[in-house]
Amino acid sequence: MASLAPLKRGLTGRCPNCGDARVIRTVWEIKDECPACHYSYVREDGYWVGAMTVLMALMLGGFAAVIITGFVMTWPDTPVMPLTIATFLSTLVIGSLAYGWAKTIWVGIDLSFNPASDAEQAKMDARRAAAGEADGAARD
Numbered sequence: 001m002a003s004l005a006p007l008k009r010g011l012t013g014r015c016p017n018c019g020d021a022r023v024i025r026t027v028w029e030i031k032d033e034c035p036a037c038h039y040s041y042v043r044e045d046g047y048w049v050g051a052m053t054v055l056m057a058l059m060l061g062g063f064a065a066v067i068i069t070g071f072v073m074t075w076p077d078t079p080v081m082p083l084t085i086a087t088f089l090s091t092l093v094i095g096s097l098a099y100g101w102a103k104t105i106w107v108g109i110d111l112s113f114n115p116a117s118d119a120e121q122a123k124m125d126a127r128r129a130a131a132g133e134a135d136g137a138a139r140d
């Protein structure tokens with residue numbers, strides 16, 4: 001059974017692997033790796049197609065929310081052109097500002113169903129050690 005904890009952490013914009021650090025760098029980008037657990041967000045070619053799918057779902061959700069709200073609030077005299085412009089603008093704004101968030105959500109979905117492997121955990125430990133954060137370093 002998949003754990004949805006990584007997805008929940010991704011929905012908050014934090015590292016889906018550990019949840020200890022914010023990893024959204026700009027509206028378009030996330031950091032190359034988590035500053036806390038050193039999980040790498042540099043993935044294989046094509047990995048971010050999933051994030052684009054998440055972004056399209058967010059845009060579709062925004063589109064539906066605006067158009068349904070517009071129809072419900074103005075029925076039966078719905079102003080078609082202003083509502084069309086409002087839905088277009090909301091979709092444009094979400095598409096422009098939410099790609100970084102879509103990436104953390106996508107990594108959360110991926111980690112929920114495909115947790116970090118032992119090999120990946122070993123790479124994170126090596127990066128943590130290289131960064132001087134080896135276990136026990138703070139106690140010495």
Ligand SMILES: [Zn+2]
Nearest residue numbers: 015018034037
């Ligand atoms: Zn992390």
